[in-house]
Amino acid sequence: MAPFCAKLSSCIFKWDQEDVQGLKEAKRGEWKSSHSGHEPTEEQLLATITSGEQRRHCRWRSRGVEDIRRMISGLLESVWELTDTTGLRLVNHDTMHHVWEVQQKHLECLQDPPGLKLYTKVGTLHKGGKELDVLRCARGSSSLESFHRHQCAFIPGWQCNASHMQMYMLEGLSRWNMARAKEAVAVEGASALRSFDVRLMSHLNSLSQRVLGCALVPEFTPPGKPTDECTAVEYLLGQTNRGDLLAPAPAPENPSQVLEEEEEEAYAPIHMPELLAGDARDQLLEGDTEPTEPVTPKTSQCDSRGVVGWESGLNRTTTALSAKEEADIVRLYTALHDMYKQ
Numbered sequence: 001m002a003p004f005c006a007k008l009s010s011c012i013f014k015w016d017q018e019d020v021q022g023l024k025e026a027k028r029g030e031w032k033s034s035h036s037g038h039e040p041t042e043e044q045l046l047a048t049i050t051s052g053e054q055r056r057h058c059r060w061r062s063r064g065v066e067d068i069r070r071m072i073s074g075l076l077e078s079v080w081e082l083t084d085t086t087g088l089r090l091v092n093h094d095t096m097h098h099v100w101e102v103q104q105k106h107l108e109c110l111q112d113p114p115g116l117k118l119y120t121k122v123g124t125l126h127k128g129g130k131e132l133d134v135l136r137c138a139r140g141s142s143s144l145e146s147f148h149r150h151q152c153a154f155i156p157g158w159q160c161n162a163s164h165m166q167m168y169m170l171e172g173l174s175r176w177n178m179a180r181a182k183e184a185v186a187v188e189g190a191s192a193l194r195s196f197d198v199r200l201m202s203h204l205n206s207l208s209q210r211v212l213g214c215a216l217v218p219e220f221t222p223p224g225k226p227t228d229e230c231t232a233v234e235y236l237l238g239q240t241n242r243g244d245l246l247a248p249a250p251a252p253e254n255p256s257q258v259l260e261e262e263e264e265e266a267y268a269p270i271h272m273p274e275l276l277a278g279d280a281r282d283q284l285l286e287g288d289t290e291p292t293e294p295v296t297p298k299t300s301q302c303d304s305r306g307v308v309g310w311e312s313g314l315n316r317t318t319t320a321l322s323a324k325e326e327a328d329i330v331r332l333y334t335a336l337h338d339m340y341k342q
Helices: 002-012 017-034 042-048 051-057 065-079 093-110 147-153 162-184 198-211 232-239 255-266 323-335
Strands: 013-015 060-062 119-127 130-137
Touching: 002 013, 002 065, 013 017, 017 042, 017 051, 017 119, 017 130, 051 130, 065 093, 147 162, 162 232
Parallel strands: none
Antiparallel strands: 013 060, 119 130
16 A cells, blocks of 8 residues: 555655755765765665655655646556455456546646745755755645644534534634644745734735735735635535535515514414313213212313412502402402412
8 A cells, every 4th residue: 555655646746856966966975975985876876865855855846737647547557457365456446447537626736836835945954065955845744733633623612503613614724724824834024913814914915015015914815716615514514415504594585574474473362272171071081970069160260170269360560459459369369279278
């Protein structure tokens, strides 16, 4: 697997030949000083160059789209017939061919941004009588260090719906990309402004260009055009055919009519079911005996047992009681069941 990944990487990127030639000259000087001035062969010289030295002193550039497509296709053709010790093929031809056909549309995304310096000079090193630049690359996995731990901090809570989750994720990703880009690439005259407001920085640069003739935030890059690419929650829901959770609610054709209907529903009277449906004799089960005493019908002033005095219609808006209300209270209290008087 490691040799295949190394070959795949070489199909996408290539070393800057000028930097490689400078590193070779430095290693040739080291060889001569340690071998009594003897000139090394090309094979001996390449054997002395380590991968760490190449990454430290040489720049890596992406190949063209057509070159990448041609070289990866050739690499895949060379592995179709590879088998393990038991004779089983390592690569399924149909599956890999389908994956390669689908993924070719992303080759343009692997290209280095034009005009953007991905390498920063962090120092120099003397080797073999030559002075080599020590470079730091903004490309690679270094910009994703601890990303998943920071990703948890994008969501300020444990519960939120799909729309809010998408909003938090996009804002967090935007801030992360802006912060990492500012740290990875050295921009001459970079400002000390600590803001993630895209509109503010855009207006600030626009005004400073008109007044001062230069941008006050030179490291700011305006956002690109939307590509309709699904990200974060939108991508997850798209994979599970639940993209409707992020779709905006359909707007009503006549908003005023909808508001009127909602108001009518809000103020519509609530019809309570009758507390007693028919006579109590109609509710006797088979085998029950008919009560000897007449059943008192249940009204709004009776409890569930039919005891009078429940929910009396007293006027609670006044602070004093009239003589009639006092008499009604005494009468209702007297009519209460003994269990309510305790």
